[in-house]
Amino acid sequence: MRSPDTDVERIEGLLRGVPPETEREAQIEGLIRELRTSVPAAPRELRERVRGLRPVEKRRQFGWKPVLVVVPVAVALVGAALLGGRGSTDQGDEGGGVALDSRVGESQDAATPEAAQSTDALSAIAPSSRAQEWDVRLELSVRDNARLSEASAEAISTTRALGGFVVSSNVATQGAGGEAQLVVRIPQRRIQDALAQLSALGTITGQEVSVQDRQAELDQLAGRIDTLRVRIAELNVRLRTEQLDEADRLRLELQRRQLQRTLNEATRRRAGVAEQVALADVSLTIRTRPAAASSSGRLDDAVDDAVGVLGVAGAVAVFLLIVLAPLLVLTALGLAARRAWRRRDDERLLDRPRPTPPVSSR
Amino acid sequence: MNRPTFSAVAEDCLDEVYRYLLMLTADASLADDLTGATFEKALRLWPRYDPRRAAPVTWLCSIARTTALDHFRAESRRRRREERFAAEQPQAELPTLSGLSPELEAAVAELTAAEREVVALRVVLELDSEAAARVLGISRTAGSMRLARALNKLEERMAADALA
Numbered sequence: 173m174r175s176p177d178t179d180v181e182r183i184e185g186l187l188r189g190v191p192p193e194t195e196r197e198a199q200i201e202g203l204i205r206e207l208r209t210s211v212p213a214a215p216r217e218l219r220e221r222v223r224g225l226r227p228v229e230k231r232r233q234f235g236w237k238p239v240l241v242v243v244p245v246a247v248a249l250v251g252a253a254l255l256g257g258r259g260s261t262d263q264g265d266e267g268g269g270v271a272l273d274s275r276v277g278e279s280q281d282a283a284t285p286e287a288a289q290s291t292d293a294l295s296a297i298a299p300s301s302r303a304q305e306w307d308v309r310l311e312l313s314v315r316d317n318a319r320l321s322e323a324s325a326e327a328i329s330t331t332r333a334l335g336g337f338v339v340s341s342n343v344a345t346q347g348a349g350g351e352a353q354l355v356v357r358i359p360q361r362r363i364q365d366a367l368a369q370l371s372a373l374g375t376i377t378g379q380e381v382s383v384q385d386r387q388a389e390l391d392q393l394a395g396r397i398d399t400l401r402v403r404i405a406e407l408n409v410r411l412r413t414e415q416l417d418e419a420d421r422l423r424l425e426l427q428r429r430q431l432q433r434t435l436n437e438a439t440r441r442r443a444g445v446a447e448q449v450a451l452a453d454v455s456l457t458i459r460t461r462p463a464a465a466s467s468s469g470r471l472d473d474a475v476d477d478a479v480g481v482l483g484v485a486g487a488v489a490v491f492l493l494i495v496l497a498p499l500l501v502l503t504a505l506g507l508a509a510r511r512a513w514r515r516r517d518d519e520r521l522l523d524r525p526r527p528t529p530p531v532s533s534r
Numbered sequence: 535m536n537r538p539t540f541s542a543v544a545e546d547c548l549d550e551v552y553r554y555l556l557m558l559t560a561d562a563s564l565a566d567d568l569t570g571a572t573f574e575k576a577l578r579l580w581p582r583y584d585p586r587r588a589a590p591v592t593w594l595c596s597i598a599r600t601t602a603l604d605h606f607r608a609e610s611r612r613r614r615r616e617e618r619f620a621a622e623q624p625q626a627e628l629p630t631l632s633g634l635s636p637e638l639e640a641a642v643a644e645l646t647a648a649e650r651e652v653v654a655l656r657v658v659l660e661l662d663s664e665a666a667a668r669v670l671g672i673s674r675t676a677g678s679m680r681l682a683r684a685l686n687k688l689e690e691r692m693a694a695d696a697l698a
Contacts, residue, residue: 180678183678183681183682183685200688203685207638211633212553212562213552215552215566218570225544225573227577227578515671521610521647525646525647526561
């Protein structure tokens with residue numbers, strides 16, 4: 173009578189070389205030995221074929237992993253663009269006037285992109301043939317007090333070279349810091365040259381350009397002056413040619429005197445407006461850049477920008493998560509189901525002696 | 535750990551992979567083809583091979599198993615399409631596992647492919663139970679039980695032949 177099946181532990185023992193204890197185990201040990209020694213090695217042709225394998229140069233294919241880098245970077249760029257757009261130059265336009273006010277970050281060199289952008293913004297408002305009153309405020313920073321003095325002197329000489337004059341000048345230094353305040357008046361037709369040259373004296377930290385159209389006021393004054401002159405001339409003719417009694421003559425002369433005063437007043441006002449539009453007021457403040465405060469300010473700005481960008485990126489990430497989460501869950505379930513089905517298919521294939529019986533002999 | 539070269543691994547493991555596929559398919563010609571395909575695939579995947587996670591022979595046998603299963607699946611689909619035509623063909627002669635005694639070869643041929651596979655890994659290639667389980671994608675216990683069942687079947691068949 174045959175012994176029962178050899179159990180798992182005994183089989184494992186036989187594989188490790190433990191001596192057989194029964195006849196059946198001895199048979200199995202013999203099978204193991206024959207299988208280990210008799211299953212042939214790879215044919216020589218196959219070995220040569222495998223030796224001849226060479227890696228095929230193929231274009232590098234990027235899988236889905238780069239998406240993990242590209243998407244956050246794209247989100248960050250979009251966020252930065254949104255924040256950058258929000259912080260751009262503000263422009264206002266009220267009535268006939270134009271006002272431009274902006275503050276830009278400090279930098280080491282006047283020829284920085286920020287400075288160039290500000291100068292471009294100033295240049296965008298060109299003087300026209302209409303009577304306009306210009307009021308410009310410009311704030312610059314320079315690296316030290318020596319440069320502060322040079323810049324102040326250059327501003328004064330530039331003003332004079334352009335046909336303007338200095339209304340007031342005040343340069344004060346204390347320790348490493350200093351400030352120069354200049355108020356100059358420059359012919360309106362040269363204002364663009366003046367802004368370009370004054371802006372180049374340092375790094376622009378603030379600017380305000382206010383342009384008020386005064387043409388309508390001038391036209392109105394001119395019309396009123398003409399009317400007054402005509403009326404005064406009419407009174408002169410009446411007083412010279414007509415036979416008037418004393419009372420009427422006195423009344424007309426008083427009327428003429430009143431009109432003459434009004435005419436003088438209108439003429440003075442027109443002259444005042446003409447002077448205001450002929451010369452632009454430029455208020456120039458130049459400061460020495462405090463090194464520590466400057467770097468601290470830049471750091472704060474950088475931190476603010478970074479937090480802002482991260483906030484936008486986080487919002488976009490949450491939005492994407494909400495939208496994509498159901499799809500991800502469905503995809504994961506699909507992959508798991510596909511894997512289970514494939515596993516069952518594998519077991520079914522291997523559960524027969526020949527998974528693919530040959531159609532014809534090889 | 536020093537990373538071996540692909541050519542050195544191929545040279546060392548070629549026989550093991552071929553023997554595994556020969557036992558799995560019970561078809562020398564098919565084992566030859568699948569071994570070549572396995573090493574071609576392994577060459578493409580070689581940059582991703584991590585020696586700390588598996589021995590080269592374990593990694594190669596996993597690739598060989600996937601290659602063989604893909605082949606079986608494709609062949610099954612093809613055969614279903616050609617079933618009618620195949621039914622009219624004369625029964626093909628089964629290929630042989632050259633090297634084994636005729637009795638053992640017949641007994642091996644009666645095992646299922648899954649049983650031959652575990653015999654190939656544990657007996658012929660002498661992989662330990664953990665490595666074999668990794669290749670088969672099953673637990674160590676399930677692998678040991680499958681092996682015991684296969685060897686007992688082989689022994690019974692051989693005993694029956696001896697009595698006959």
